[in-house]
Ligand SMILES: O=C(NCCO)c1cc(-c2ccc(F)cc2)cc(O)c1O
């Protein structure tokens with residue numbers, strides 16, 4: 001039976017990265033995606049912008065929407081202070097299975113809780129089931145048509161507080177026009193666009209950083 005691209009990405013990590021070394025896991029995935037097969041990780045260029053936002057914020061609670069193979073999960077978790085928590089939601093069970101192994105290889109499983117399911121179903125359960133009241137940082141990288149409804153849902157569930165940061169991938173490619181319009185026009189957000197490129201390509205893409213004003 002044929003292997004899948006996430007399975008081949010995991011094999012590349014297990015072959016080329018050192019167990020317990022998150023940086024080597026990130027490097028191995030970027031090398032695989034540049035030299036062997038493109039995959040929809042946030043990538044090295046946008047990843048550096050992600051790193052700078054995380055490092056500047058020093059968040060204690062992080063929510064990631066869309067785990068895929070765990071690349072950005074590892075990038076974020078690697079920068080978190082001790083006892084900080086990253087909850088990452090993934091709808092696709094095949095992606096989740098690979099991501100668990102990538103996260104384990106990096107040695108960061110203590111900081112990460114991967115939950116399988118639909119973000120729209122899980123978000124309302126976070127306070128009661130995962131013991132988190134509000135998030136310092138939310139990284140949106142899941143289905144592009146879910147960015148806006150899930151943002152409104154997080155607001156309604158009281159998961160955002162004054163100063164919470166939303167960082168959204170792919171606001172240009174594939175694009176999230178309704179989400180961009182919302183965070184850029186709403187008086188409840190202060191938004192900033194970080195121009196970059198679609199992972200491993202020359203195509204324009206970027207990250208939108210939005211501060212919730214409460
Ligand atoms: O769908 C995406 N993520 C949610 C599913 O896990 C996604 C897609 C693309 C992409 C794909 C196909 C193309 F032609 C261009 C972009 C890129 C990304 O960074 C993404 O996060």
Ligand SMILES: [Mg+2]
Pocket residue numbers: 040041042141169170
């Ligand atoms: Mg993305």
